[in-house]
Amino acid sequence: DAKTTQPTSMDCAEGRAANLPCNHSTISGNEYVYWYRQIHSQGPQYIIHGLKNNETNEMASLIITEDRKSSTLILPHATLRDTAVYYCIVNPPSGTYKYIFGTGTRLKVLA
């Protein structure tokens, strides 16, 4: 079973920030939080990952709570091209890459 739970779907207005939550209350000390997204009929695309500190890159920001039981992916200025299914995954950083995908959040960016 997936170690994460996410809302099934979300809508966001174009140009606004999209905040996608993820619950991972059983995360282990050495497990990272990874975020991927999948645009229709394509392979998943890596977005960002983190252990306990907040992270930011050119695509998004990742906010991890202090107890690491949940996190939020932030797309600061959502565009129509950000419409996709977003997956939050927890996994050790090396040795075992059995990414177990949950149902993800279907984000729809509205014009």
Add this chain to the structure above:
Amino acid sequence: GAVVSQHPSWVICKSGTSVKIECRSLDFQATTMFWYRQFPKQSLMLMATSNEGSKATYEQGVEKDKFLINHASLTLSTLTVTSAHPEDSSFYICSAPQGSNEKLFFGSGTQLSVL
């Protein structure tokens, strides 16, 4: 980022035939690759772990004789769907880990339709 190439993008075949899907890591070596299957409006399901130079490891419920995996080099893994049937119609995706913290990079997927 790293590039994983998957071929073909789509394939249509008759029931009973076999189909081979290739997954290549273009700019890095991958001793391990992963194969997933995805049905419409569902999440990705891990099928098997492909290991270079040794046998693949299959997830529970995945028939190893049905889904043959070969990882003959550090940059190529193949998945062969043998004696395909309509219920094997699905989106098949491969992936490989690379880099620090070894993020997974995914191929673009193969849509298999068995008539």
